[in-house]
Amino acid sequence: MASLTLNNVQKTFGQTEVLRGINIAIEDGDFLVLVGPSGCGKSTLLNMIAGLDDISGGDVNIGEERVNELHPSERDIAMVFQSYALYPNMTVEQNIAFGLEMRGVPKEERSNLIAGVSGMLQIEHLLKRKPAQLSGGQRQRVAMGRALVRHPKIFLFDEPLSNLDAKLRVDMRTEIKRLHQRLGATIVYVTHDQIEAMTLATKIAVMKDGVLQQLGSPDEVYNNPANVFVATFMGSPSMNMFPAELNALPDGFYLSLENSSGEQQRLKLTRPLSNSAAYNGKKVLVGIRPEDIREAGDEDASRISCPVDVVEPTGADTYVVTSLGGKEVVSRLKAKCTLKAGDTAELAFNMDHVVLFDADTEERIR
Ligand SMILES: Nc1ncnc2c1ncn2[C@@H]1O[C@H](COP(=O)(O)OP(=O)(O)OP(=O)(O)O)[C@@H](O)[C@H]1O
Ligand SMILES: [Mg+2]
Numbered sequence: 001m002a003s004l005t006l007n008n009v010q011k012t013f014g015q016t017e018v019l020r021g022i023n024i025a026i027e028d029g030d031f032l033v034l035v036g037p038s039g040c041g042k043s044t045l046l047n048m049i050a051g052l053d054d055i056s057g058g059d060v061n062i063g064e065e066r067v068n069e070l071h072p073s074e075r076d077i078a079m080v081f082q083s084y085a086l087y088p089n090m091t092v093e094q095n096i097a098f099g100l101e102m103r104g105v106p107k108e109e110r111s112n113l114i115a116g117v118s119g120m121l122q123i124e125h126l127l128k129r130k131p132a133q134l135s136g137g138q139r140q141r142v143a144m145g146r147a148l149v150r151h152p153k154i155f156l157f158d159e160p161l162s163n164l165d166a167k168l169r170v171d172m173r174t175e176i177k178r179l180h181q182r183l184g185a186t187i188v189y190v191t192h193d194q195i196e197a198m199t200l201a202t203k204i205a206v207m208k209d210g211v212l213q214q215l216g217s218p219d220e221v222y223n224n225p226a227n228v229f230v231a232t233f234m235g236s237p238s239m240n241m242f243p244a245e246l247n248a249l250p251d252g253f254y255l256s257l258e259n260s261s262g263e264q265q266r267l268k269l270t271r272p273l274s275n276s277a278a279y280n281g282k283k284v285l286v287g288i289r290p291e292d293i294r295e296a297g298d299e300d301a302s303r304i305s306c307p308v309d310v311v312e313p314t315g316a317d318t319y320v321v322t323s324l325g326g327k328e329v330v331s332r333l334k335a336k337c338t339l340k341a342g343d344t345a346e347l348a349f350n351m352d353h354v355v356l357f358d359a360d361t362e363e364r365i366r
Contacts, residue, residue, distance in 0.1 A: 001186045002063035003054045010057035013046050014066050018044050019210045026203055029184040034208035043082055046156045049188065062153055073361045076252065080152045082158040084143030086131040093127040117145040120175050136163040148179065148206045155190040176200060188289040194236050198222065206230045228362035231287045239287045242325035243359065246279045255286055257325045258309050258331045267302045270351040274366055284365060285357040290319065292350040293331035300348035308343045320345060
């Protein structure tokens with residue numbers, strides 16, 4: 001196992017800049033999850049770490065070693081591709097065993113390793129089949145098996161669970177987490193699944209258009225987003241975002257906004273802001289997660305009344321869509337909530353979790 005350091009890593013395909021100066025450092029044993037919209041450069045970054053795409057600028061270091069010029073086979077990496085290429089003429093068992101054979105692992109040890117991963121991946125019954133006789137999800141698990149029998153310096157996984165059904169996906173997620181805890185492996189993992197990102201990662205890197213937006217623990221990225229993009233990209237449903245004016249009053253800072261009846265309402269800030277004076281009297285963007293809004297009780301001073309547009313019961317919770325400051329605001333309320341469309345909801349915000357952004361730059365105001 002090894003640490004991984006990317007220093008100002010760049011990639012251009014012809015004239016197109018695909019990665020713009022990526023700086024990421026992870027420790028030995030970290031589980032780095034890369035997230036970002038389709039086309040932002042996640043697979044390209046994995047390919048460069050693996051040595052399958054050359055590096056247009058910057059350095060990739062595995063452990064203490066700069067690997068820019070090393071051949072993929074010399075980097076000691078195991079990769080599961082987004083399009084999991086298997087050897088078509090080999091059985092599942094041979095596919096998994098191939099890398100082990102190449103490394104001269106004795107037959108008995110190979111059998112034990114194959115039995116171990118095929119149990120974990122629930123593919124024992126498929127070992128004698130050829131890839132063409134498998135479903136997409138089964139092939140994907142064979143590709144995982146091929147990587148997991150090895151003990152490389154770094155595992156690279158590109159959306160390894162994307163073709164599995166919901167149940168199997170949850171099972172595999174747990175297995176990967178268990179494996180990581182047991183081996184302490186260094187892993188770089190790409191996913192579009194928010195729950196996978198939050199539950200597996202020790203660090204999350206959020207990318208957009210080839211630019212790293214934020215690198216931090218799941219908690220940091222979720223609760224302390226660096227900008228509006230990160231705030232709204234992480235979490236489902238997304239963080240609510242609406243405009244308000246920041247005002248200094250004698251007893252502290254307030255957010256002022258108009259409700260749908262045109263009345264001014266105020267919410268008192270509880271998180272200290274170091275540069276709040278600069279924003280006094282200015283419009284800011286207010287971010288609050290659906291789970292940080294609840295129906296106001298008598299004791300709630302910071303409350304806002306909003307007209308209810310849509311009520312969506314999900315069983316465990318009820319999502320209530322209201323509007324505020326001209327924007328849609330979703331609250332995750334208790335399942336037994338009795339609000340209906342057309343009602344006016346009295347909502348209380350958990351002001352300790354409210355985050356503010358500059359209305360022009362969309363960067364976080366701290
Ligand atoms: N060989 C190539 N030549 C030119 N452009 C490429 C090449 N490979 C990738 N790209 C472009 O680079 C950008 C990043 O692609 P990449 O595959 O890394 O995205 P991604 O983040 O993995 O997306 P997805 O989530 O859809 O898998 C895309 O705009 C893509 O079109
Ligand atoms: Mg990709």
